[in-house]
Amino acid sequence: ETGVTQTPRHLVMGMTNKKSLKCEQHLGHNAMYWYKQSAKKPLELMFVYSLEERVENNSVPSRFSPECPNSSHLFLHLHTLQPEDSALYLCASSQDFTSGSNEQFFGPGTRLTVL
Amino acid sequence: GQNIDQPTEMTATEGAIVQINCTYQTSGFNGLFWYQQHAGEAPTFLSYNVLDGLEEKGRFSSFLSRSKGYSYLLLKELQMKDSASYLCAVIDSNYQLIWGAGTKLIIKP
Numbered sequence: 001e002t003g004v005t006q007t008p009r010h011l012v013m014g015m016t017n018k019k020s021l022k023c024e025q026h027l028g029h030n031a032m033y034w035y036k037q038s039a040k041k042p043l044e045l046m047f048v049y050s051l052e053e054r055v056e057n058n059s060v061p062s063r064f065s066p067e068c069p070n071s072s073h074l075f076l077h078l079h080t081l082q083p084e085d086s087a088l089y090l091c092a093s094s095q096d097f098t099s100g101s102n103e104q105f106f107g108p109g110t111r112l113t114v115l
Numbered sequence: 116g117q118n119i120d121q122p123t124e125m126t127a128t129e130g131a132i133v134q135i136n137c138t139y140q141t142s143g144f145n146g147l148f149w150y151q152q153h154a155g156e157a158p159t160f161l162s163y164n165v166l167d168g169l170e171e172k173g174r175f176s177s178f179l180s181r182s183k184g185y186s187y188l189l190l191k192e193l194q195m196k197d198s199a200s201y202l203c204a205v206i207d208s209n210y211q212l213i214w215g216a217g218t219k220l221i222i223k224p
Contacts, residue, residue, distance in 0.1 A: 004157075
C-alpha cells in the first residue's frame with residue numbers, strides 16, 4: 001500500500017449504531033487530519049494530530065471521537081450519529097503541522113450515510 | 116471571520132484556457148494551495164504559492180497577490196480529464212488550512 005488509505009470506503013449506519021473509520025498513512029508523516037466534506041460546502045477540519053497528540057478540535061460534537069495510537073494510524077469512532085452527519089469523511093497527512101509549505105496528502109474517503 | 120470565495124461552477128471548451136479565481140480574507144497568511152478533486156476521489160495537490168507572482172507547472176499555473184488577497188489557477192490546453200473540482204485553501208496564522216467550497220469545472224468537447 002502507498003499513500004493514505006481509508007476503510008471502509010462506504011458505510012451505512014443507523015443512528016444507534018457504533019462504528020469506526022480507519023486511516024493509515026505510509027508516508028512517514030508526523031501530522032494526520034480528519035475532514036468532513038458535504039456537498040457544495042468547504043472542507044471542514046474536524047481533528048488534527050501532530051506526533052500522536054491532538055492539537056486541533058474544531059468544536060466537533062462528542063459523537064465523533066478520534067484516536068491516534070501511533071503516527072501511522074488514525075481512527076474516527078462514531079456513535080449515535082444524526083442524519084446530517086452523512087458526508088464524505090476524508091483523512092489526510094502531512095510532514096508536519098506547523099510548516100507553511102505543508103502539502104496534505106488525502107485518502108480516498110469514507111462515504112457515510114446515516115439513516 | 117475567515118472566508119474563501121471561488122465560483123461555484125465554470126464551463127470551458129476542450130483545448131481552450133480557463134482561469135479560476137479565488138479571493139480570501141483570513142487571519143494571517145502562510146501560503147495558498149490549489150487542489151484538484153475528481154468526483155468520488157481524494158483531493159490531490161496542484162500548487163503552492165507563498166510569494167507574489169506566477170508559478171508555472173506544465174499546463175497549470177497559479178498566481179498570487181497577497182496585497183489583494185487574490186489568487187487564480189490557470190489551466191491551458193484543456194483536456195476532458197481536467198473536468199473536476201478545484202479547491203483553493205489558505206494557511207492562516209495558526210497553520211490551519213481554510214478551504215473554499217471548490218469550483219466545479221466542466222469541459223465540453
